[in-house]
Amino acid sequence: MxxxxxxxxxxxxxxxxxxxxxxxxxxxxxxxxxxxxxxxxxxxxxxxxxxxxxxxxxxxxxxxxTRQTHSIGVIVPNLDYFFATAIRGIDEMALEAGYTVMTSQSNESYGREIINTQRLMNGRVDGLIVSLSSDTLNVDHFRRLIQRNVPVVFFDRVGGDLHANKVVLDNQAGAVQAVTHLIEQGCRRIAYLAGPANLSIGQQRRDGYVTTLQRYNLPVDENLIVYSEFDREFAYRATLQLLDDYRPDAIFAVSDRLVVGALLALRTRGVRVPEEVALVGFNDEPVVSLLTPSVSSVAQPAYEMGRMATKLLIQQINSDTSLPPQTIVVKPELVIRESSVRKG
CATH class of the missing domain: 1.10.260.40 (lambda repressor-like DNA-binding domains)
Incomplete structure (x- = not known):
């Protein structure tokens, strides 16, 4: 025209x-x-x-x-189902608001997380959305950014003492749902495959596990709590050792990756699921509904969490004043399948 x-x-x-x-x-x-x-x-x-x-x-x-590039940096530990789904939510919310997304993964490495942070900031992103690696014990690299008023939002795995926006799951409530269900099915020796000992989500799910056992006057046996990396092979070996030494009648796993390893170990030993050992995982990845038996799991709304984190970040980027940090807590939901339901 x-x-x-x-x-x-x-x-x-x-x-x-x-x-x-x-x-x-x-x-x-x-x-x-x-x-x-x-x-x-x-x-x-x-x-x-x-x-x-x-x-x-x-x-x-x-x-x-404006000193803005309308780009957002995202750092996640890996691209498993949960984080891939969260990134889809991040990307779609960003697109709606006119932002592009630059995604990197730390591969559960503290050093790589620092390098990714530096590279994204050198690329002049307007802000960061971060989920910490399992190897991250020191969050000073993010603390320094926050002190410089760089917009940063954490989701899922967060640094508890950081003065920043956060989107988290009520991990304790998810564990309470899982362990309560197992107890109601008649399970009394419930093992917990806990993931890395330092990780906040594992600690919170452990708190829910312990609280529920105590509520039902069941002993908390530290021999039934196994810490590990998010590794299916480790879960396989840990489950074999549990069967040999402590014989649980149920296993609750911090992630579906670990619950798959546990199921393979139970099959190796010819243990019937759920009659002899019941199983519940966490994340509700698509694969668990396809297994035999199908595996119960605590679902978390990854897509919605990604959108929420992006909305908080864009609000922070576009605000002319410093906004007080918010923590949004999202509720999980137990999806019950064959692996945990005992008949009669």
């Missing part, structure tokens, strides 16, 4: 809009960035003319003015 060009036949700019309406470039910029304190009539005139001229912002120039 003719009116999409200025008098030199080039795409319309902020200067063209300002000149046509006899207002400052700064005012036009504030309207187009949806900033407050602009006269409503002026705002309406700017938006109408921008639409008529088919104005499209120059993102490079805009980033120099």
């Amino acid at each position: 003719e009116h999409s060009k200025n008098e030199l036949g080039k795409p319309a700019t902020i200067k063209d809009i300002a000149r046509a309406l006899n207002i400052s470039i700064t005012t036009v910029s504030r309207v187009l960035r949806d900033k407050p304190d602009v006269n409503p009539e002026t705002r309406k005139a700017v938006l109408e003319l921008a639409k008529k001229l088919e104005y499209h912002p120059n993102q490079v120039a805009l980033s120099l003015v």
